Amino acid sequence: MIKEEVRKRLGNKIKDWHKHGLRRVYFSFEPRDVKEIVAILFKELGMRFATASGQDTPAGLEIIYHFSFDKTGEMFSGRVLIKDKARPEIDSIANLFPGAEWIEREMWEMLGINFKGHPNLKRLLLAEDWPEGKHPLRKG
Amino acid sequence: MSHKIVIPIGPYHPLQEEPEFFRLYVDGEKVVDIDIVIGYMHRGIEELSEHNHFDQVPFLVERICGICSHSHPNAYVLAVEDILGGERNVVPERALYIRTIIDEMQRIHSHLLWLGLAGHFIGYNTVWMWAWRYREPILDMFEMITGNRQHYAMCKVGGVRRDIRPQDIPILRKALDELVPVIDMFKGAVMDDPVIQARLKGIGILNRQQAIDWCAVGPTARAAGLDIDVRRDEPYGVTDRLKWNVIIEKDGDIFAKTKVRILELYESINMIRQCLDKLPEGPIDADIKDIPPGEGIGRVEAPRGECFHYVRADGTNRPIRHKIRAPSYMNVASNKVAAVGGTISDAAITLAAVDPCYCCTERTAVLEKGSEKKIMNGFDLIKLSQEKTEKIRNNKDNRD
Numbered sequence: 001m002i003k004e005e006v007r008k009r010l011g012n013k014i015k016d017w018h019k020h021g022l023r024r025v026y027f028s029f030e031p032r033d034v035k036e037i038v039a040i041l042f043k044e045l046g047m048r049f050a051t052a053s054g055q056d057t058p059a060g061l062e063i064i065y066h067f068s069f070d071k072t073g074e075m076f077s078g079r080v081l082i083k084d085k086a087r088p089e090i091d092s093i094a095n096l097f098p099g100a101e102w103i104e105r106e107m108w109e110m111l112g113i114n115f116k117g118h119p120n121l122k123r124l125l126l127a128e129d130w131p132e133g134k135h136p137l138r139k140g
Numbered sequence: 141m142s143h144k145i146v147i148p149i150g151p152y153h154p155l156q157e158e159p160e161f162f163r164l165y166v167d168g169e170k171v172v173d174i175d176i177v178i179g180y181m182h183r184g185i186e187e188l189s190e191h192n193h194f195d196q197v198p199f200l201v202e203r204i205c206g207i208c209s210h211s212h213p214n215a216y217v218l219a220v221e222d223i224l225g226g227e228r229n230v231v232p233e234r235a236l237y238i239r240t241i242i243d244e245m246q247r248i249h250s251h252l253l254w255l256g257l258a259g260h261f262i263g264y265n266t267v268w269m270w271a272w273r274y275r276e277p278i279l280d281m282f283e284m285i286t287g288n289r290q291h292y293a294m295c296k297v298g299g300v301r302r303d304i305r306p307q308d309i310p311i312l313r314k315a316l317d318e319l320v321p322v323i324d325m326f327k328g329a330v331m332d333d334p335v336i337q338a339r340l341k342g343i344g345i346l347n348r349q350q351a352i353d354w355c356a357v358g359p360t361a362r363a364a365g366l367d368i369d370v371r372r373d374e375p376y377g378v379t380d381r382l383k384w385n386v387i388i389e390k391d392g393d394i395f396a397k398t399k400v401r402i403l404e405l406y407e408s409i410n411m412i413r414q415c416l417d418k419l420p421e422g423p424i425d426a427d428i429k430d431i432p433p434g435e436g437i438g439r440v441e442a443p444r445g446e447c448f449h450y451v452r453a454d455g456t457n458r459p460i461r462h463k464i465r466a467p468s469y470m471n472v473a474s475n476k477v478a479a480v481g482g483t484i485s486d487a488a489i490t491l492a493a494v495d496p497c498y499c500c501t502e503r504t505a506v507l508e509k510g511s512e513k514k515i516m517n518g519f520d521l522i523k524l525s526q527e528k529t530e531k532i533r534n535n536k537d538n539r540d
Contacts, residue, residue: 020222020434020435020436021222021225021226022226023374024222024436024437048352048355048357048368049355050355050439050446050448050465051448051450051463051465051469053450053461053463055452055461064450066437066448066450068373068439068446070367070368070373071373072373073370073373073374073375075437077437097352097353097354097355098353098473098476099353099354099355099356099470099473099474100355101473102469102473103465103469123179124178124179125178125179125182126179126182127179136187137186137187
């Protein structure tokens with residue numbers, strides 16, 4: 001039920017929609033739509049933001065936003081690919097709800113992704129004397 | 141705001157295994173803002189995991205936390221089994237039951253640990269001593285079944301590493317039977333005590349909407365009226381074959397968080413008993429050899445809330461990405477609203493109420509902003525908290 005609802009609400013903004021098992025759905029969307037899509041999932045459909053996972057891939061920097069719909073235990077994982085590795089940036093979702101603040105700070109320091117509009121973008125886990133511009137989870 | 145004083149709490153305290161640093165901004169007695177600094181224990185486990193074989197990773201992630209050292213490997217193996225087609229399709233029946241038994245035993249010992257520390261922080265050292273004394277038999281049971289009091293190394297992809305021997309079952313049952321009157325005693329001593337009620341009610345409130353906005357999980361969310369529990373929402377092990385209740389409170393204050401944890405102890409005991417009744421015979425390991433390419437998500441209800449693992453495989457024998465999100469990551473952040481607006485004497489218990497593997501007051505010092513002048517240390521802060529309880533207790537006595 002919720003799967004159809006999500007598909008209907010997000011419409012043509014998403015692609016590569018596929019189910020995995022009973023409770024997993026993966027899809028992709030464009031970085032420019034992130035705020036709109038997250039707002040629909042979190043505010044309108046009442047999903048809980050579990051976390052986001054960033055990864056350095058050969059094609060670019062990838063972020064997967066994991067949302068949990070706790071009524072049915074389904075996870076909706078939306079994937080974006082930021083192709084510009086030299087200056088990666090995407091809109092922050094932390095000004096939609098504060099629960100996303102920390103994970104964006106973590107991805108900012110670990111992968112060097114700039115989250116535009118983040119209320120408090122500073123280091124979370126790395127030490128204060130860690131060199132600027134070095135991002136531990138970047139490959140190569 | 142020129143007289144705003146900064147109180148640093150942390151980052152190290154011998155009572156807890158996780159250093160966190162809370163910078164409280166206070167105006168008089170009132171906490172007006174809080175800055176949370178973490179990262180002292182960042183060991184790069186996500187990166188390390190990419191350099192380990194799929195079968196080695198459980199040993200690594202188990203060391204993320206000494207208290208919920210079953211939750212992380214369990215969530216990890218669920219994520220890998222998600223790639224393989226789901227836990228139910230891969231893991232033998234008996235192993236599913238054993239996973240749930242260990243998971244619930246862990247919840248009992250973790251909640252008792254928290255109860256003890258919470259008691260200490262509000263000046264109920266008897267509760268502290270009791271809780272830790274009655275936690276010991278559970279650790280003995282762990283030692284009997286797994287060989288270790290902590291770091292059980294039970295989970296592996298496709299099953300569990302050790303069986304529960306038939307001769308251990310009556311001993312485990314006896315330990316559980318003996319625990320019930322103890323929890324009855326706690327329930328009476330903590331929940332019906334007017335002083336504890338006066339001390340814990342109405343402080344450190346995280347209301348329902350705040351819990352949603354901060355994405356709180358576990359007892360912290362359930363105390364605020366959010367009806368979420370991974371064990372029911374996305375069953376793992378055999379949690380859907382047992383009769384048990386999700387404990388929900390609605391006040392969101394420290395008393396509600398305490399109540400949720402105490403009542404969950406009964407549910408956990410009940411679940412283990414049902415598992416022991418139903419424990420089937422059979423193999424405990426499916427002997428998985430290869431992990432195909434793909435991605436999987438595993439989550440379990442750790443004692444502190446949803447523990448989330450995301451694993452991606454590319455067909456080699458190592459994960460190429462392993463994202464770990466522990467429950468405290470969400471809950472500790474929510475202290476920003478729970479502690480602000482309260483008083484300093486409530487800060488220690490409020491920060492501790494999310495069970496962040498404990499708030500750290502040993503190196504606490506009250507500093508005059510800019511001057512580095514020390515006014516208070518950590519012991520003073522606990523004393524402040526204990527004195528408030530004492531005051532409430534005396535007022536109650538006078539009225540009676």
